[in-house]
Amino acid sequence: MSGKPKLTYFNGRGCMESIRWLLAAAGVEFEEEFLETREQYQKLIKGGALLFDQVPLVEIDGMKIVQTRAILCYIAAKYNFYGKDLRERALIYMYVEGTADLMGMIITFAFTPPKERNLALIIERATTRYFPVYEKVLKQHGQEFLVGNRFSWADVQLLEAILMVEEKEPTVLSKFLVLQAFKARISNIPTIKKFLQPGSQRKPPPDDQYVATVIEVFKKD
Known part of the structure; x- marks a missing residue:
C-alpha cells in the first residue's frame, strides 16, 4: 500500500x-x-x-x-485545522456540528420517498437556524475565518454546507452578505479551488x- x-x-x-x-x-x-x-x-x-x-x-x-x-x-x-487550544477546538467542533446537522438533512433527502421529501424545511432551517449563526459570528469578530482568524475544519465544512444548500436553492445566500464574501474567499484558497x-x-x-x-x-x- x-x-x-x-x-x-x-x-x-x-x-x-x-x-x-x-x-x-x-x-x-x-x-x-x-x-x-x-x-x-x-x-x-x-x-x-x-x-x-x-x-x-x-x-x-x-x-x-x-x-x-x-x-x-x-x-x-x-x-492543523483544529485550533490552537481547547477553547478554539470547542468552537470549531460546535460550528462543525451545526453544519453537520444541516448537511444531514440533505444527505438523507435522496433516500426519502418522494412524497415525504420536504425541501422547504431544509431551506427554512438553513436560512433561519444555521446560516444566521455563521453570518453573525463572522460579522461580530470581523475576521476572515470562523475561529482564531485561521483557516480551520469549521470553515471547510461551512463552505461544503453552503454549496450543498445552493444546489437545492441557488439564491439561498441572497440575504447573507457576509456569507457570500466568506464563500468567495474560502473558494479561492488554492487547495479548495483545486478541489x-x-x-x-x-x-x-x-x-x-x-x-x-x-x-x-x-x-x-
Missing part, C-alpha cells in the same frame, strides 16, 4: 464527502475504493476492518479508522444509481 490515505466508501457523497473535503483542503492526495456489491461489504466485515460494521473507513498512518467524526477529528488535528475544479475527487449530488447501490449493499439477507 502507498503512503496515501485510502478511503473506502461508495462512489458518492454520503458521510465520506466531508472527509474528502478536509483532506483536499490539507492538500493531501488519497486513494479510494468504492463499494459496489454486498459481497465487498461483507468481506470487510468478516476481515475485521469495520469496527462497528459501518463505513466510511479510512486507512491512514497505519490505522483503520471508522466513524465519521473520529476520522474528521484525526485529520483536522493532524493537519472545486472538474476532475477532482469531489463527488456530484446523489443520483438514482447511487441510491440504488447503497440500498443494494446494505440490504439484509
